[in-house]
Amino acid sequence: MARTIKPARSKLKAAEIAALYAQLAAERPDPRTELDYRDPYTLVVAVALSAQATDVGVNKATRKLFDIADTPQKMLALGEEGVAAHIKTIGLWRNKAKNVIALSELLIEKYGGVVPQDRDALTELPGVGRKTANVVLNEAFGQPTIAVDTHIFRVSNRTGLAPGKTPDQVEAILDRVTPETYKKGAHHWLILHGRYVCDARKPACWRCGIADICKFKTKTPNPADTPKPAKAKAARPR
Template identity: 65%
Template sequence: MANAAAALAGRDIAPWTPAEVAQAFSRFEAADPEPKGELDYVDPFTLLVAVVLSAQATDVGVNKATRTLFAAAPTPQAMVALGEEGVAGHIRTLGLYRGKAKNVVALSRRLVEEFGGAVPADRAVLETLPGVGRKTANVVLNIAFGMPTIAVDTHLFRVANRTGLSAGKNPLEVELGLERAIPDRFKLHAHHWLILHGRYVCKARVPECWRCLIADLCRWPSKTPAPTPSPVA
């Protein structure tokens, strides 16, 4: 991630103007006024666990694992009672599942012992929980508590650098650049729009520029042409 970002960040390109940024997010909003994350959850606790489990895993894979996990342990108290081996049994299809099981039980125990079983709506506090970094904290604050945070995952990191919207060598640089550039009215949904755009349109290997909503604003020089239709036999 860092090497690719350094190359992209080093391009000599014109920065986006405030009008261009507003135009881009107006288009995203018109196409999808209420974007949603793709992880299944029922409350702040299950969201927090799902995001912790999503590291180096797909949302689809996490949703399959949490279907039985949340049925067995829907609360921090129940997760602690289930224990590491019990949690591991539900999530063994996910990469690094033993470490994730350890973190899920440990963070659940912290929630019970220090916060009465509630998920704190505070980034600094969330980041002290096992398995929780800035991105995870930002996702929880945004989705569970409606805060205008920007969670930078690999998709958003790629889109921000590739388009020139916020070039940065690491996720924090990209996040802070986007916070400065994006108008307040778009910030609540901004990271959803950019993540989904990177997941389904501005893909890593072959970006589908021919159907991109912001292709005319994007600073990436190597736009991918539309595929040539196969000849009719």
């Protein structure tokens, strides 16, 4: 007889989950992406460029790029080499330049240059995976999607909110346990908490607003409370 595998579930109780989101919402009432964009198209491009790159680095590169190419048509006119010249400071820039041109071309051919508001349609675009599609749907179109990046994956597992071995598992749990009230902002709250508080190497547990809910056992103590080692007295000359 086949063994029934129970779906992964949160380690937190419903009341704890609600309290966790309420605290994160209080800290950041108007959460937004830190990527600079002007419309759904430039957001797609920016998020596609952000893979294995920092938002700060992407913003620095796209500032001038979007000044001259903020539509699929203008991007095609700029060409792959033109795009590449603007994004050479970003990791994997050659492949990303190809994808930006290819996705722009497909948007024109299939959607008249308009970014579709559908996950399956978005993931057909070159360089756009499920995570990128979820970011665009959430940020540009206000859909309650959660894009699981490294920050959200870490926070979800560390707190016990959504423990999973893969981003898809974590996303499935988050989608199931996150109260409807918080689903729209959940993506940003979790990613920003991971970026600025729940650091990968040394989480700032002493200033974390959800530390009392978090299931992470080895909480990081406040460095200010750690006594400094006494300085050795210099030997007096004889």
